[in-house]
Amino acid sequence: MARTSLHNCPAPAKLNLFLHVTGRRPDGYHLLQSVFQLIDRADTLHFDLRDDGRIVRTTEVPGVPQEQDLIVRALHLLADEYRRRHGRAAPGMDVAIDKILPMGGGLGGGSSDAATALMVANHLWQAGLSRDELMALGLPLGADIPFFVFGETAFAEGVGEALQSVPGPDCWYVVLEPGVSVPTPAIFGAADLTRDSKPVTISDFSRYQSVHNEPVGFGKNDLQAVAARLFPPVAEAVEWLGRYGRARMTGSGACVFCALSSESKADDVLAQVPAKWKAWKAKSLAQHPLKSLLQDRCVVE
Ligand SMILES: C[C@](O)(CO)[C@H](O)COP(=O)(O)OP(=O)(O)OC[C@H]1O[C@@H](n2ccc(N)nc2=O)[C@H](O)[C@@H]1O
Numbered sequence: 001m002a003r004t005s006l007h008n009c010p011a012p013a014k015l016n017l018f019l020h021v022t023g024r025r026p027d028g029y030h031l032l033q034s035v036f037q038l039i040d041r042a043d044t045l046h047f048d049l050r051d052d053g054r055i056v057r058t059t060e061v062p063g064v065p066q067e068q069d070l071i072v073r074a075l076h077l078l079a080d081e082y083r084r085r086h087g088r089a090a091p092g093m094d095v096a097i098d099k100i101l102p103m104g105g106g107l108g109g110g111s112s113d114a115a116t117a118l119m120v121a122n123h124l125w126q127a128g129l130s131r132d133e134l135m136a137l138g139l140p141l142g143a144d145i146p147f148f149v150f151g152e153t154a155f156a157e158g159v160g161e162a163l164q165s166v167p168g169p170d171c172w173y174v175v176l177e178p179g180v181s182v183p184t185p186a187i188f189g190a191a192d193l194t195r196d197s198k199p200v201t202i203s204d205f206s207r208y209q210s211v212h213n214e215p216v217g218f219g220k221n222d223l224q225a226v227a228a229r230l231f232p233p234v235a236e237a238v239e240w241l242g243r244y245g246r247a248r249m250t251g252s253g254a255c256v257f258c259a260l261s262s263e264s265k266a267d268d269v270l271a272q273v274p275a276k277w278k279a280w281k282a283k284s285l286a287q288h289p290l291k292s293l294l295q296d297r298c299v300v301e
Pocket residue numbers: 016028029030031032106108111141142143144158159160184185188250251252
């Protein structure tokens with residue numbers, strides 16, 4: 001019997017260990033270089049097949065209406081592709097979400113939710129898309145979706161869709177949520193954003209890691225100066241966390257992180273965090289927890 005539901009599916013967050021803006025495309029999108037790191041802090045999604053072809057989010061997400069939700073939009077795209085391939089409508093899906101990742105946090109939460117939905121629905125519907133096909137399907141919805149489907153530490157180029165696997169650090173992170181939601185377009189649109197970082201290579205990053213073994217040492221985040229200027233709590237969080245190691249913003253902000261070599265060191269930092277900030281620890285993840293779904297995507301259970 002084919003499965004009809006999958007519950008407790010993680011949608012893990014990402015950190016950008018560095019993020020360089022190297023140019024801008026004619027359509028306004030920016031050319032980036034970054035290393036994406038998965039961490040074990042995650043939203044949790046629950047999927048139940050429907051038999052009427054509808055795609056329904058069964059839980060409220062404050063500020064995100066059903067029809068704008070990246071999960072729902074991603075599943076509609078997959079349902080369209082299903083119809084093209086199989087000549088009939090996809091079965092439909094109920095999706096419930098326990099959301100803990102902050103929106104506008106630079107942790108890629110919305111993109112990760114959508115990637116998890118694509119991987120699980122591809123499996124439950126037996127739609128038959130490959131990893132590369134799912135990555136391409138998700139890209140128009142969000143530049144980070146291909147990374148989450150790719151599912152391992154990655155050196156990213158282009159707008160974030162050209163991905164190569166790279167050995168990542170094995171460490172703990174402390175992440176501070178400065179309590180502001182940063183809109184990505186405002187950061188990329190800022191006049192003072194530097195867009196001419198010198199291109200680096202994947203070997204530059206790997207060589208740096210093997211010599212220094214410092215996850216947050218290589219390069220910088222070019223979006224950080226703009227975000228810190230527009231959102232002073234980001235600057236304050238970077239300064240505070242910088243007492244405990246190199247502190248850096250992830251993505252277009254607002255969250256700020258630093259790396260620690262052990263869980264107990266992460267706990268020591270957390271014990272000092274001022275009450276006004278939410279903060280947590282997370283472990284680096286070498287692989288997406290749902291990666292095996294893509295390897296046995298056509299298996300009938
Ligand atoms: C900066 C990163 O966080 C790095 O992980 C992501 O690339 C941002 O991804 P995201 O939040 O999913 O953003 P998207 O929804 O794809 O894009 C939002 C807006 O940001 C700008 N944008 C985004 C990505 C990119 N490479 N260049 C851009 O200029 C565009 O104005 C775009 O309309």
